[in-house]
Amino acid sequence: MSETLPSTGELLTATVPMVRTLDLQYGETTAEHAVVHLPDQPAFHNHVGGPHAGAMFTLAESASGAVVLGAFGDQLGRAVPLAVRAEIAFVKLAMGQVTATARLGRPAAEVVAELDAGQRPEFPVEVSIRRADGAETGHMTIVWTLRPNT
Template identity: 35%
Template sequence: MIPETAQEDTMDPYEMIKAHLGQAVPYATHTGVELLDITDGTATAKLDQRRETENHIKGQHAGAMFTLGEAASGAAVAGALAPVILQMRPVAAVAEITYKRFAQGTLIATATTSRKGADLMAEIEEAGKTAFDVTIDIRDAEDQTVVEMKVNWYVSPMRT
């Protein structure tokens, strides 16, 4: 058996980000958010409906859907900055959410950064920080958009 640190050294950086969601954002895991896919500036996440995520009319609770979207956006940020993410401090600065229709069942969130990782890393290198938007589309099992979100992220190097 390979020790965990050795496994992480050989692990794809996007898989490593997925594996560490529970440690980095325990609330998202507690809510039931599952990261499905992460690439440079994109991520998809899933939330199954269960009693703990329901509202009073047996749909997905607004807070659960917000958590799904915010977690997907954070994963997209981590994917964009994968080579340096462990040295960065990403903070969600502003979030906008529009509930488009009643949402039930399993939901899939797709998040996309407004700029690719190389551009973001270049700006951090030059200016010492960056700010950018991530758009999120949350769809139901019928592939209908139920929520639209935008999160503005501020990223700077970790303070020592």
């Protein structure tokens, strides 16, 4: 019998209720970047017919969490990743399906070295939100920390 580990997207879908609520769909997830899609769903539209700002915030935060898990999943036995703060900018009208692409803002090795030194490292994750035509509709910076288990 062959056992396979769940993908990052499968893991987050199974454990984070908002991912299921919004029907977020995970594309590629690595230690450097993650791609997550928010399907066009009228139940989550705003007053102009596009995805609600709260849904886009959740999309971007979920993409950031996927890259954090990809980069630091091997550290979960000794530290908990937590979002510290976030800033989002909505720059163009979003309509239809939108996609968030998150990128780790610091080398993972630097962050782990700080954790090894007894620090509580912080690191940014940059997220771009785009429409199907490729136009960027928003961007978000989420600062994460690895809180050591004590």
